[in-house]
Amino acid sequence: MINELRSALATAGFTTDAVLDRIGEVGQAGLQRNCTVPASEMLGDDESPLATLIRLFPLNLPVPEAQVAAALPCAALMAEGLLEPVDDHGRIRAAVDLRPYSFETAHGQWDGWVISDPTPGLDYRTQPTKPDYVLGVSPASTTLAQITIDSRVGSALDLGTGCGVQSLHLSTHADRVTATDVNPRVLKLAGLTAELNELDIDLRDGSLYEPVRHEKFDLIVTNPPYVMSPPRGERLVYRETGFSGDDLVHDVVSQSIDHLNEGGICQVLANWAITSDQPWQERLASWAPRGADLWVIERERLDPYAYIEMWLTDAGLAGDPSWDARYREWLDYFARLGIEGVGMGWITVFNSGRELPQITIESWPHDVQQPVGPFIAAHQQNIAAAQVSDEVLLAGFFKLRKDIVQETLGAPGAEDPQYIVLRQHRGLKRAQQVDTALAGVLGACDGSLPLGVIIDVVAGLLDTDAAEQRALLLPKIRQAIMDDFFDSPSAAW
């Protein structure tokens, strides 16, 4: 069946570009609002296989059986439960979503398809989400894919695979991909996604690291079910578990070290509790596995009300009579656990084997330029480069990144700027406020002179003592190395 399906999709030209082109900008904008009418209008009375596939899958509309049969192996897909009859008028609806999916890799564009459950709430038909719902490619999925370090590795683990989207990305740079999940529907749909794309993904059933308990990987990625909802007996498996508060994320992070090869990396997209009894940085730092570097970047913070409303709406409960009771139950749950807010962001564990592991817990809510993966990869080398002795640092030939620009801010007409800021335009887009001396030194870092010589020249130009300037500037240069202001600082020597 899957071979026939693949060739039908290919024959119809069911690709990302073709679909976007066929439904146009208004159709795309409509689908982003979960509304199918604009795209349906764009298709008009087109009965081509491509139009049929768009109607059936992204729009999830009923289609006459004859049209479906002209585009797809209809009987086989019905036998597999992927298509189903709608009514007695011979119309068919898709029981799953099947979409083209594309992304850029180091070697060009990857094109394929993803199978998941249909998008809930299309055309505002709000209803409670099914407990075993299989999430499609979400904004969270693409964020995780874009922060993932995509260097070539031997083995990778996709923990909580869902529709299998992370495995598709991993398969482009890992020799072997293992994917786990606890939802039997996920295992079926992710298996179909892998087969459809002719990928050999090792799919395993089980919770967290249990299916890989004796195995280690070079890379682990996960967008786990981190929603902190009150225990109710019912649960949406794609987003919540029986764990209390953020215990699941804690376990994913702290146990990762047992499943990482030397030099291995675990990347987690997560929510965590901001509790009343402990500063959040201290709490998250305590999750660091022994001997590993931990880097937490908080991208967003929500108060309990905004958090609860967001996830009640996500469960299809907007307008449901149970909304109020569930809302209050959730507030009580947070009060019992002392949760005053929720942090959302990215957690990276590096099995660096460093004698003194580097723990960095920071808030960076500002705009970033994806993909950030290569910049997360650079972080590990930056740590080592920033830790060398003063003597070694001063002998380094550093090169400021090309995308960094200087911004000056001050009162209109003023002779001297009040602030000088150096700002990155790629990756995390960090900015560092600098004084004239630091701006002069960093600006001169083009890889042609050792840092010590540059500092001495700038000290001379500013008529200041060179030894004093070195003492003042070296900690700031170390910070600039950590913040990734230089091209491959580890290659400076």
Ligand SMILES: C[S@@+](CC[C@H](N)C(=O)[O-])C[C@H]1O[C@@H](n2cnc3c(N)ncnc32)[C@H](O)[C@@H]1O
């Ligand atoms: C938010 S979805 C992420 C899906 C996909 N990896 C992505 O990036 O879009 C979380 C996935 O974790 C799975 N899951 C739930 N509980 C789990 C557990 N205890 N162990 C492993 N996976 C679990 C869910 O079935 C779901 O597929």
